[in-house]
Amino acid sequence: MIVVFGSLNMDLVMTVPALPGPGETVLTRSYATKPGGKGANQAVAAARAGASVAMVGTVGTDGFGDRLAENLQRNAVDVRCLRRGGEPTGIAYICVDSAAENFIAVASGANLETAAADLPDDLLAEGGTLLMQMEVPADQIWAALRRARAAGMRTVLNVAPAAPVPADALRALDVLIVNEHEARSVAGDLGIDGGGPEYLARRLAAEAGLICVVTLGAAGAIAAEGDMLWKVAPLRVRPVDTTGAGDAFVGALTAALDRGRGLPEALRRASVGAGLACLALGAQESLPEAADIDRRLADVPEPSRI
Structure with a gap:
């Protein structure tokens, strides 16, 4: 089982002709409210990819909180550890332009009340997986x-958004997932300066004794494990909205690892999942099912050693 310890937000999504600059107002016709938050996104992504998933997090005692809980249940995510806090449910304001680029601002709300004590002992089972992000304290x-x-669980951290990670926390991880900016930030905290994503992946993996996955957007992803470095190509798509792509990648990768697949196969499934998530508006509605990933798997070559 995958236990996701993380955030839940209601996303307010607007499609705009161009992203606003400083001091600029951009008008659009309407907006949509869609379930989001990196923790909930990755929980749904992993569940749809075939894993058994439980969500540990906090929402408010409001309508947004009700909708987020109901959506997780519809996606077969266990919500018995979802707590109601004193603050309003977190929200994210998302603008998406005609090139599928986005602008996101987040009000954390009840997410800041999430505590490790909310994680019950019975979910801490040897052989399970704990998946974390950086949107709770x-x-x-x-x-x-x-x-x-x-407890002997596999531990996975997606350092998103970028934030300091103590050296002892890094060394307690099995899998670190970062984009290029986040990789530089984490490496800088360890005194590792300069170098491209391949160099950073190798150094972070070696320094912390973990698997380091660096996502490269439209260029796919790389992963360092011991003395091996893998590269996976992206799924070629015409994107509509890239908002949930990173969370789709993390959820699909973690689901594959939790189900016993090797790293190269997990990377390939994650790449397909991320590409498919770009084909619809919204973070969670766009997340693919395992059958969708299976159908497009042949469109991404097996990862290569580099």
Whole structure:
């Protein structure tokens, strides 16, 4: 089972002709409310990719919180550890332009009340997986990580958005997932300067003794494990909205690893999942099912050693 310790937001999504600049107002006809938050997105992505998933997080006692809980249940995510906090449910304001690029601002709300104590002992099972992001309090993430590590779980951290990661936390991880900017940030905290994504992946993997996956957007992704470096190509699509692509990648990758697939196959499935997530508006509605990934798997070559 995958236990996701993370955030839940209601996304307010607007399609605009161009993203606004500083001091600029851009008008559009309407907006949509769609379930989001990196934690919930990755929980749904992993569940749709075939994993058994439980969500640990916090929403408010409001309509947005109700809708987020109901949506997780519709996607077969266990919500028994979803807590109602005193703050309003978190929201994200998302603008998407005609080139499928986006602008996102987040009000964390009840997410800031999420605590490692919300994670019950019965979910900390040897052989399971704890998946984390950086949209809930960092001290609680590290506390949850320590408990999962002690229980013998696989530990996966997506450092999104970019934030400091203590050296002892890095060394307690099995899998680190970052984009190029996040890789530079994490490496810089360890005194690793310069170098491209391949160099950073190798150094981070070696320094922390983990698998380091660096996503490269339209160029696919690379992953360092020991002395091996893998590269996976992207699924070629015409994007509509890239908002959920990173979370689709993380969820599909974690689901594949949790189900016992090797790293190259997990990377390939994650690349397909990320590409398919770009074909519809919204973070969670666009996330593919396992059967969708299976149908397009042949369109992405097996990862190559580099």
